[in-house]
Amino acid sequence: MDLNFLKKENRDNFISENIKFIYKITNHVCKRSVSIENDEELSIAMIAFNKACDSYNNEKGNFLSYASIIIKNSLIDFFRKSAKVPYVTFSEEEDNFDYLDHKISMDNFNSSYENSIRAEEIKLFTKELSLYKLNFGDLVNASPNHKDTRDNLLNIALACARNDLILNKVKTKKQLPIKDICLLTNSNRKLIENWRKYIIALIILLSSGEYPYLKSYLNLKKVGENNE
Template sequence: MNLSILEPENRNAFIEENKGFIYACTEHICKRKLDWNNDDELSISLMAFNKACNTFNNSKGNFYSYAGIVIKNSLIDYFRKNKNIPVLEFEDQNEKKEYIDLKISVSEYEKGIENKNRAEEIMMLSNELKEYGLSFEMLVKSSPSHEDTRNMLLNIAFLCTKNNMIMEYIKRKKQLPVNQIVSLTNTKRKKIEKWRRYLLALMLILSGKSYQYIKSYLNIKAGEKND
């Protein structure tokens, strides 16, 4: 990619050209129609795209893949800080629909760079999991098979990452504060205990600033709220 188009003097024109890309990313994650004049999510995504322009270099791989990840993670952080958070859900792993025109093909070289970055994140997460007595093998064995259960646990984990006391306890004690989570989420203690390893791993990923590719791999999106 010609990095000169990301320079400050060319930035406004480049962002304007890519508003369709920014909108498509945001709409896909928020799962609703949006308005540039009324929806904060689009402003968050616009700033995230600008951040991607500032931080991108060729070691990041494909620009649009990288920008999409920065936008997605910025929206997730926005949801975490916003009291009116949406219901979250995991996307169907079998869904083949392409929702964004990346405009340029990703070369094998760029794919290799992205795979290298993902591998580095996986190694970082593996090391962090060890600090909590966890491993990927444990998580595979203790992961829920039903989509409803996975989505329920995702929202419990997401809600907990917004609570500083819970996250500080986890960082300090290296375990879940089950009583606090039960109280915060109105979930049965037995259920929290059953899925504690899976929940703990989700919280570490969602709250971690270094897991951009892993968060993207989780395919998190906003779901429909129940009235």
């Protein structure tokens, strides 16, 4: 991964390029549209994104996935500190009051937020898969059972996602340029053909910045190490 954004002189441009991402994460956490003029939450999110740039390294996996976590945690911490009254519920069965601290509330909020983001990513990913005449059912049936096979296909897909020529052919023709992939990765043609649907799905995930949560299920650290 190109880490030039870690340098201070490139930071402003990098933040500008990712401002839509920062807005998107902030809007989802706040459950509303925010603006830089009226909402402190967006300022907190931008500071958190900058901190993510300062603290990021390749061992932390995909940068946008990492940044989304830093932004989310910063906003949740802000909500926690600004809350003034603990939540209270009354249990008739036990005839007493149960005081629920903010940590429990924020944990529930955190889980709900992650589920909503994940659901949105799946919806978007499903729509993109349909352009290739694929669906999640296809992927379930096309997914390898053995870890070695999954790792091998993941490395192949990452190499394709990093190759502009192959990626352009996949995006425009909506199919795999098998000959090019075999030459690039030194893979067996039959392997690529047998796992065509699975490889296409991985290339879509790896080449896009729209799926940080879905990417978190992939062993990206190992793949990166194998391709350096």
